[in-house]
Amino acid sequence: MTEDEGTFCLVLHSHLPWLPHHGTWPVGEEWLYQAWAHSYLPLVDLLERLAVDGHRDVLTLGVTPVLAAQLDDPHALRACHDWLGNWQLRAQFAATRWSDPQLKDLAAAEFRAAGTALETFESRWRHGFSPLLRSLVDDDVIELLGGPLTHPFQPLLDPRVRSFALRSGLADTALRVGRAPAGIWAPECGYAPGMEEGYAAAGVERFLVDGPALHGDTHAARPVGSSDVMCFGRDLEVTYRVWSPKAGYPGDPAYRDFHTFDHPSGLKPSRVTGKHVPPHEKRPYDPVLAAASVTRHAADFVDTVVSRLRALRSAHDRPGMVVAAYDTELFGHWWHEGPAWLSAVLRALPTVGVRVTTLRGALAAGHVGPAVSLPASSWGSGKDWRVWDGEQVSDLVTAGASLQEELLGVPPVAWRDPVRDQLVREALLTLSSDWAFMVTKDSAADYARRRAKVHGDRFAELAALLRADHPSRFARTEALRAEDGLFGRLDARGLLV
Structure with missing residues (x-):
């Protein structure tokens, strides 16, 4: 030794x-x-x-x-x-x-x-x-x-x-x-x-x-x-x-x-x-x-x-x-x-x-080597993106891309808006990598698909209420936040600018 x-x-x-x-x-x-x-x-x-x-x-x-x-x-x-x-x-x-x-x-x-x-x-x-x-x-x-x-x-x-x-x-x-x-x-x-x-x-x-x-x-x-x-x-x-x-x-x-x-x-x-x-x-x-x-x-x-x-x-x-x-x-x-x-x-x-x-x-301690150019990679099967971007989850990938496009198209406001905050919260919950992983690996796949759909549907509902300037959007936001109120300081203005 x-x-x-x-x-x-x-x-x-x-x-x-x-x-x-x-x-x-x-x-x-x-x-x-x-x-x-x-x-x-x-x-x-x-x-x-x-x-x-x-x-x-x-x-x-x-x-x-x-x-x-x-x-x-x-x-x-x-x-x-x-x-x-x-x-x-x-x-x-x-x-x-x-x-x-x-x-x-x-x-x-x-x-x-x-x-x-x-x-x-x-x-x-x-x-x-x-x-x-x-x-x-x-x-x-x-x-x-x-x-x-x-x-x-x-x-x-x-x-x-x-x-x-x-x-x-x-x-x-x-x-x-x-x-x-x-x-x-x-x-x-x-x-x-x-x-x-x-x-x-x-x-x-x-x-x-x-x-x-x-x-x-x-x-x-x-x-x-x-x-x-x-x-x-x-x-x-x-x-x-x-x-x-x-x-x-x-x-x-x-x-x-x-x-x-x-x-x-x-x-x-x-x-x-x-x-x-x-x-x-x-x-x-x-x-x-x-x-x-x-x-x-x-x-x-x-x-x-x-x-x-x-x-x-x-x-x-x-x-x-x-x-x-x-x-x-x-x-x-x-x-x-x-x-x-x-x-x-x-x-x-x-x-x-x-x-x-x-x-x-x-x-x-000095364990540093020369610079490297990394390839596209992950720690999943094949060490590429197939677990999260493969054929089994192509519908989730397409839905996630559409959701992001719609999210970034929401008109910004200068004030803190709880509806927009919850909209971003539901969007990020929809985009969790866990859902695709569980589907690809067939590990509680039904639960994963349901969770992705639940949050995606809630996002779509709030987005529609925002577009219509509907007064019920505030009550609906409060109801959703009672279940998914994590990250209380999340501020949509950091994204919707």
Whole structure:
């Protein structure tokens, strides 16, 4: 082992589309509260424990404005508290109906976990996520990444809409944590040549792309084009060790199976057991076996990072950098043992000579390469735009283009107009990248199409009332804002000029 093996940057992307008031189960608010309980609460707890132990610049955390809005929303806060209480009741119910001693132990563990989550939520989260996030930012525990307001796929946006969504998203993050982030996780890592100019104009200094956009040469940050904006590429050789399209740690037979439910209680009592084992044949979850797999996989990942860094040093004759980037919701929500694995990895890497830091810290350490011209790209299938611009979603793409054209044709006014504000809000909700992703991947596609249609129809209704100067537009705006009132400071005058 050398004294400095190189630099490791963990980047987590926290995002869910706007869900409050738009259904509950199987897709809707339940999705939000599961991720809140099993990913966001454990991640904040982990970061705070690392901070107490003296760790700084632990990781780079992307939080999209639309997720932050939900985690600060009064309705969502009340409903999440109810969900956590219901989780504890469901665990208590399971304990009365499960006769297997191993399952009874699991029910007791779930009861305790729910109780801990309730206590944490009541003592730390009742005023929302932003106060907790601000402390982590102010204490340099994390570097925060922002993004456009509703997570739209930026390459498909009119440049004026793209600029407004990004500038407003950065301003919303600044309102919540006291400063605008210097970096963003571009939605879906979507990039079109020239977008760096808009980033520079908005004050963005760095952003993420997927590894293939750099032809796999991700060992250093790179200025994009003639700008000073830096891009960081995901190192897929390391990233896919955890989660790949075909394999990864979460598929280990000992880990909790995400897809197998005990439907009366809603709990997940089974372990993966095997890839082709039907649900009724899966073995009961055993936390001792799972913990052993966590230890093994954390050690394997550390070895993988060290090996990769040594290969980069050999290839470039200087210490290298590895950027591993994932959805935050993988850790805890999708992969039950994910938070424990994260803790083990983040504590182990420094002990083997790896510098663990943020994207900001990597730049300070000198991990900068020559300028690069990036191709059109994303982190989706094919690493191009097909997920968001393919044949399956051609109708959504056409509707989105027409909506933007109509939006930009709305006559501006000099005063703050709540109708125009809501019109822009509904437009941006329609343009969320999630809807096309869910349709292309056939993941709750009906829900996604319905959400795109609901917001598109509301936009069209308000636009028609505006054109007619109809007095009912104000009452209708108030009704819509009761459901979709996120981003209270959104000001349409920043777009309709």
